């Protein structure tokens with residue numbers, strides 16, 4: 001939904017779908033929604049690309065090179081916010 | 093010409109290319125004219141919109157005849173995939189049609205003497221300079237580096253690892269041919285020096301920090317896929333050559349194929365080759381469906397197929413006897429090439445680590 005009132009609020013459904021990727025990729029992980037999983041060192045070198053594919057498939061969007069500018073993929077909450085922005089932009 | 097016919101037409105030349113100066117320019121041109129370069133690019137970018145399966149079959153056809161032909165398709169496809177995925181609109185328009193048409197030949201320049209399996213250790217540097225970016229460093233083992241018009245270079249920079257396209261004709265680029273290596277002798281391999289080469293900022297692909305994980309990652313994933321299918325070609329081709337040889341060669345009044353031990357070994361080779369093809373087909377199907385697991389399943393395909401290629405080609409050499417060792421031996425050449433496939437795009441040991449992770453996450 002629109003994030004115009006509170007940019008920090010994250011859509012629960014989107015976050016759940018983002019978390020689903022990590023629960024499949026790293027069974028039993030205890031990564032918090034604001035943890036930087038790259039900094040934690042739990043993400044192997046193939047997972048960065050798998051994450052992109054997962055987000056694209058789960059939400060029917062395309063991750064462009066411009067989207068790499070921000071820390072969009074560093075935490076689950078960041079990723080969920082990024083997805084919401086992309087979906088909102090696609091809706092126009 | 094379809095790719096099976098094209099591969100057939102290349103059969104007669106392959107041994108001479110391997111023994112001589114490598115794949116001739118006119119053969120490279122004929123691969124481009126046949127539409128085999130970056131054929132999986134979308135039509136709007138100059139490609140043919142081929143599926144992963146179609147690209148795979150192409151690589152199996154070429155790989156069974158000449159690994160350098162397959163490698164040409166591999167490196168062009170790697171760079172095209174990276175630019176398609178992580179180039180911006182302008183970069184896609186500037187590069188992709190030229191790559192698909194073969195007007196520009198590309199090579200992937202990541203490895204250095206100090207950074208092989210661990211590419212995060214690259215020492216080549218991209219830094220800001222008036223008028224763009226400056227590239228300084230030395231890359232080794234660049235397949236088709238002798239022919240390339242442009243290199244996709246992995247380097248370190250202020251904000252982390254990054255990648256850029258560096259044209260071969262820029263001042264400061266020096267290409268040093270590599271010759272006499274064990275395998276892939278016709279693949280016009282080179283070491284390439286970048287002595288303060290200036291490039292426009294628009295040549296950088298993706299922001300700093302994403303060079304290895306995303307840009308090189310995409311290229312290597314594509315490379316693993318085409319190498320895997322090339323290995324299917326090697327295994328199947330060695331099996332065919334060997335079946336023909338043991339079916340016709342007689343010793344002590346019997347065909348070689350009359351020995352149970354020889355037929356059993358052929359059976360083992362058939363099983364290896366067929367399994368490799370099935371694993372590669374599985375990876376192709378996942379890629380076509382855009383599944384996240386396609387990346388790990390492609391590692392599995394390349395791991396399985398390269399092991400099949402080395403195993404089958406080794407048996408093929410032995411069953412050919414001295415004919416397998418002779419200078420003009422096809423199975424001998426394919427075996428030398430197959431050994432390379434166990435090392436490039438992630439050696440067995442590294443692949444097994446990833447596959448172990450993949451196995452853990454697949455547990456129910």
Ligand SMILES: Cc1cc2nc3c(=O)[nH]c(=O)nc-3n(C[C@H](O)[C@H](O)[C@H](O)COP(=O)(O)OP(=O)(O)OC[C@H]3O[C@@H](n4cnc5c(N)ncnc54)[C@H](O)[C@@H]3O)c2cc1C
Pocket residue numbers: 167200201202203205207208209210232233234235236275276281432435436437438439440441442
């Ligand atoms: C014919 C050929 C063509 C090539 N073409 C290209 C190209 O086009 N572009 C390019 O950038 N590079 C290319 N390469 C380079 C190739 O990618 C590297 O050789 C490869 O990555 C291995 O690096 P290395 O040779 O430095 O071996 P090393 O990194 O020194 O590794 C040697 C061996 O040690 C073992 N090993 C290494 N790391 C680990 C680990 N973490 N865990 C367990 N075991 C490990 C493996 O068995 C490995 O094979 C090519 C190489 C060859 C031979």
